Amino acid sequence: MKVLIVNSSDTQGGAARAAFRLSSFFQEKNIISRILVRKKSGHSHFAISLSRRLDKVWFILGSQLGHFISNFERTSKSTTRSVNLIPSRIFHRIQSTNADIVNLHWVNEETISVCQIGRILKPTIFTLHDMWAFCGSEHYTEDRPDARFRSGYHRANREPGSTRIDIDRWTWKRKKKHWSQPRHVICPSHWLAQCAGESDLMREWPIHVIPNVLDTNCFKPMDKAFCRKALGLTVGKRYIAYGAIGGASDPRKGFALLQKALQELMAGSSKAELEAVVFGQSQPAVRPELGLPINYMGHLHDDFSLALLYNAVDVMVVPSLQENLPQTGTEAQSCGTPVVAFNTTGLPDVVVHAATGYLAEPFSPEDLAAGIAWVLEDSERYQQLSLAARERAVRLWSPEVVIPQYLEVYQRAIDEHQR
Numbered sequence: 001m002k003v004l005i006v007n008s009s010d011t012q013g014g015a016a017r018a019a020f021r022l023s024s025f026f027q028e029k030n031i032i033s034r035i036l037v038r039k040k041s042g043h044s045h046f047a048i049s050l051s052r053r054l055d056k057v058w059f060i061l062g063s064q065l066g067h068f069i070s071n072f073e074r075t076s077k078s079t080t081r082s083v084n085l086i087p088s089r090i091f092h093r094i095q096s097t098n099a100d101i102v103n104l105h106w107v108n109e110e111t112i113s114v115c116q117i118g119r120i121l122k123p124t125i126f127t128l129h130d131m132w133a134f135c136g137s138e139h140y141t142e143d144r145p146d147a148r149f150r151s152g153y154h155r156a157n158r159e160p161g162s163t164r165i166d167i168d169r170w171t172w173k174r175k176k177k178h179w180s181q182p183r184h185v186i187c188p189s190h191w192l193a194q195c196a197g198e199s200d201l202m203r204e205w206p207i208h209v210i211p212n213v214l215d216t217n218c219f220k221p222m223d224k225a226f227c228r229k230a231l232g233l234t235v236g237k238r239y240i241a242y243g244a245i246g247g248a249s250d251p252r253k254g255f256a257l258l259q260k261a262l263q264e265l266m267a268g269s270s271k272a273e274l275e276a277v278v279f280g281q282s283q284p285a286v287r288p289e290l291g292l293p294i295n296y297m298g299h300l301h302d303d304f305s306l307a308l309l310y311n312a313v314d315v316m317v318v319p320s321l322q323e324n325l326p327q328t329g330t331e332a333q334s335c336g337t338p339v340v341a342f343n344t345t346g347l348p349d350v351v352v353h354a355a356t357g358y359l360a361e362p363f364s365p366e367d368l369a370a371g372i373a374w375v376l377e378d379s380e381r382y383q384q385l386s387l388a389a390r391e392r393a394v395r396l397w398s399p400e401v402v403i404p405q406y407l408e409v410y411q412r413a414i415d416e417h418q419r
Contacts, residue, residue: 001410003033004099004122006090008111010037010047010300014327015106015129018188018212022045022103022406025213025399031407036093050094055089062086070137073167078251081137082108083171084117084348091116101410103127108139114171118178123417125409127186129324134199137167140252140322143195143345148172152200175201184413186210186406191348205241208409211325211349213402216394218303219334221386227312233295236273238376240292241313241337243279243328252340254319259288260365261319265372266291277313285351303389310335314382315357315375319368323347333357334393336386340371356389 003026007019019035023046026033033046038059040049050056052125070081090112093199094102102124104117135149148157153169182205184346187193193209196202225235233239242258262276275293283296300306310316316332318341323329330340341347343359354357358371375385395401 001031001101001407001414002099003006003031003092003098003101003103003410005033005035005093005103005105006094006107006112007035007037008107008109009039009041010035010044010049011041012039012207013106017327018129019105019127020044020348021213023047023216024402025215027181028241028399029403036090036097036110038088038090050089050093059110062088065278066110070167072165073137074163075161077142077159079141081167082110082132082139083137083167084108084110084112084114085174086110086113087116091119091138094120094122097122100414101125103410105129109131114174115178118180123410123413125184125413127188128192128196129188131192131195133185134196135172135200137171138168143191143322149195149199149201165286169299172201182206184208184409186409188212188270189323189349191346192324208405210405210409211402212327212330213399213406214327214330214334214393214397216334216398219307219331219393221336221390222307222311224311227308228260230308231297231312233277233312234275237275238273239275239277239313239315240372241277241279241309241316241332242319243316249281252321254321255288256362257321257363257365257368258317258319259290261317261368261372262290262292264366264369277309278321279309292328301383306331307335313337314339315372317368317372318347318350320345320347321363325349330393330397334397336390338375338382338385338389340375342366342368347365352388352392356385 005019005023008017009016023033023035029295035047037047040047066083069083102120103124105127106129126133131141132139135141136153153172158166185196185205185207187196187209188211190209193207197207207281228235276290277295279297279300282298310332316337316339318326318329322345324346332339333356339351339357341351343360344362351357351359358374360367360371
């Protein structure tokens with residue numbers, strides 16, 4: 001079987017890491033796999049991009065035009081949008097390849113247009129990393145019973161107070177027009193699969209829940225003292241970690257709630273041994289007030305550095321308001337580090353409450369603080385959480401478990417295409 005994975009980038013962002021890891025593990029299983037990207041930053045032989053200078057200029061201009069069009073949408077909700085309007089030569093590369101199956105991942109920023117996706121002649125799979133594929137132009141939107149992705153994007157159900165052009169409705173209508181042929185959809189979390197299955201666009205499409213594959217031989221428990229010394233952290237401290245691309249700049253990632261939770265945790269007590277570790281962003285000009293010292297680790301680009309960090313800290317906090325299957329959570333648990341998060345969206349797929357970490361009441365900073373304290377306060381319980389987190393990670397997210405699930409869906413799509 002020859003597999004072509006398509007993603008905007010080979011290294012930048014969570015979706016890129018998930019797609020790259022999937023292609024890498026296919027290689028290890030002697031499956032011919034390539035990852036076709038708009039923007040190549042790494043040096044892997046199986047990641048390919050269009051090399052002509054004209055193509056690169058076209059992508060830059062197309063991305064800028066897409067952002068310009070997206071900005072015509074004015075609502076009270078802040079979210080990233082993609083219209084995927086501009087034709088791309090990525091499409092022609094897909095059509096000319098000898099791949100047996102095409103697996104689209106995060107293809108926004110004008111990587112390939114909505115129209116071109118519908119015209120792909122090969123068996124095609126969608127792996128969703130956010131809500132964009134079944135929404136309008138939004139990458140994430142509120143998961144409400146009356147959400148537009150469920151009932152369809154109509155003039156009557158536009159958010160009150162929205163102004164200018166309804167870019168979401170326009171993008172959704174283009175998807176409805178060009179994506180008339182159902183394709184298999186893979187969702188890493190049960191929450192995202194439920195949303196896709198209830199959407200007006202994809203409710204008749206076959207939907208599968210398969211988590212992102214994880215290198216559990218890299219993300220594994222290591223000596224905590226060694227890891228702390230390697231990262232310049234103090235051996236005798238207790239560290240609370242938070243990580244997100246862009247850090248505090250994305251409200252959906254919940255840094256403001258984490259800030260309140262840590263202030264609550266530290267109120268009325270010195271807790272001198274507690275410090276915070278923040279990665280995925282550089283130190284800002286003005287440090288936020290958390291009530292405890294903050295260690296900024298910047299952007300960690302390789303898996304080994306990430307594994308060192310997860311092993312160096314005592315608890316990983318994922319305070320997001322919405323998440324699919326955050327890899328900061330799965331990676332930390334594979335290293336035996338308990339995770340504290342809100343009991344919402346895809347996060348229950350990552351954490352088993354009181355077994356591998358703590359799921360706090362959404363969106364209570366007080367309960368998030370209580371969860372962090374609960375994880376750290378009892379050493380014997382902490383060891384049980386750590387062992388259970390590692391065991392569950394290997395059982396659910398290792399290549400030996402995930403890769404066969406992907407291959408089964410691929411083969412089904414190929415067989416259906418040939419009928």
